[in-house]
Amino acid sequence: MNNQQKCPVCEGAAILSAPPLPSDVWSGPVFLSVRCDECDGFRIEEGFLAHGWNDVPAADKQAIAAYLKATKGKSGWVRDIDSESWEDMARRGGEKLG
Numbered sequence: 001m002n003n004q005q006k007c008p009v010c011e012g013a014a015i016l017s018a019p020p021l022p023s024d025v026w027s028g029p030v031f032l033s034v035r036c037d038e039c040d041g042f043r044i045e046e047g048f049l050a051h052g053w054n055d056v057p058a059a060d061k062q063a064i065a066a067y068l069k070a071t072k073g074k075s076g077w078v079r080d081i082d083s084e085s086w087e088d089m090a091r092r093g094g095e096k097l098g
């Protein structure tokens with residue numbers, strides 16, 4: 001099931017979809033897949049999106065958007081956002097990937 005929603009990073013139109021996990025046996029973090037025209041494909045942890053993401057400063061979200069755009073289509077870059085990875089992604093995006 002796909003829902004047309006807003007991209008949590010750039011707030012553009014995006015499709016968020018949950019992985020097809022058997023929720024009755026899986027208790028680890030669940031990463032939602034996001035398909036965004038601007039940011040391309042990335043994932044964001046469901047619990048972090050619900051609790052914590054709102055506290056990330058707008059400037060850092062812009063930096064993460066810059067990071068995602070700059071690493072679009074490139075391998076070897078983290079594209080999973082969670083409570084630990086976002087700061088590094090924002091720093092790298094703010095530095096324009098050094």
Ligand SMILES: [Zn+2]
Nearest residue numbers: 007010036039
């Ligand atoms: Zn986006």
